[in-house]
Amino acid sequence: MIETFDHLFLLEDGFMRERDRTSPAKQLQNVRNGLLTETKAVGRSGNIDLIMAAERKFLQNDLDRHSTSPGMASSLKVALSDMAIAEKHMAMVRDPVAYGVIDEGHSRPKNRVGGVPKDEARQFFSSHATRLLNLDRSRLSPEEKHLLDQRKVNMRTAAGLYEALQREALGLPPKGREMGKGMER
Template sequence: MEKTGSIETFERLFLREDGFMREIGRTPPAKQLQEVRNDLLTETKRVGRSGNLSLILASEKAFLQNDLDRHSTSPSMVSSLRIALTEITAAEAQLEKVRDPEAYKSTDADYSLPKNRIHGLPKDQARQFFSSHATRLLNLDRSRLSPEEKHLLDQRKVNMRAATGLYEALQRDALGLPQKDQGRSRNKGMER
């Protein structure tokens, strides 16, 4: 395929951009930023390994609020982050309900139709958050992220999968259902 002038211009600009990105990456502030992001990754892994669903949700909520406060660059991003914060708040409220089997019976009844269930468990507000947020995190994974940002995003995905598994276990407890075989869990060994 024959290249046009525009494609050659793009290729030249991409090379220049790459050169500048490499230069910026060698500066002291860039190295300090890399260290801070590595510290964030370490803490995010620690939270994911904790097995504490409330802590996992609280840390993800902190990421969302931080993104809204410091990194939102468009109206659609602001809207998406506000929706995510509303959904995670609803998930936190649902978490309190699922910890009380008597209170959770009403949720089970409210989500009794087959289309409102996943593997026999209610697709309540918490499960809806986990699903939509997994998609949201997947959509954030872009080629122009730094390696540290990608690792951090990958760990947040792992944490959300862990949160989903922990929440499903709470649902099963609340409904008096047997737990799934832990040896076959999708989350086992997923830590990065």
């Protein structure tokens, strides 16, 4: 019976290689490479709103066009819902008075990381990083893997930009410039 798996896996591999040589498969690779180019440009922009908008497009596209199970649909809906909450925090963090309320609500040490609140936006960045990491463990084409890797980079960039906004709203020095850090001569 196990030999049957080996045989079927070999057949599958052959058919996949044959399929990947077709004109539509090559066109799909080109489209995905175009998505990768645009996604890299979004990440390089340093614009947290643009990064989040692009990631929202990916999530909505996956939900609308590629959701193949109730579990996948549920995960994508949760991601979109969590992202909406994170976007509300992004608006509040730009208002130091409004963000002061969030800061007060996260005063326990376990609710802070790096001296700033581990609020719902930071929780989104963390949970979404896990979601993207889990996707990376599935069977994807090389182009899909590269695109997923760039989305992970973009989310790390957005998380760093958000932390900088938090520090600014709270009147804290930029990360790495606290007393005694980076002041060596």
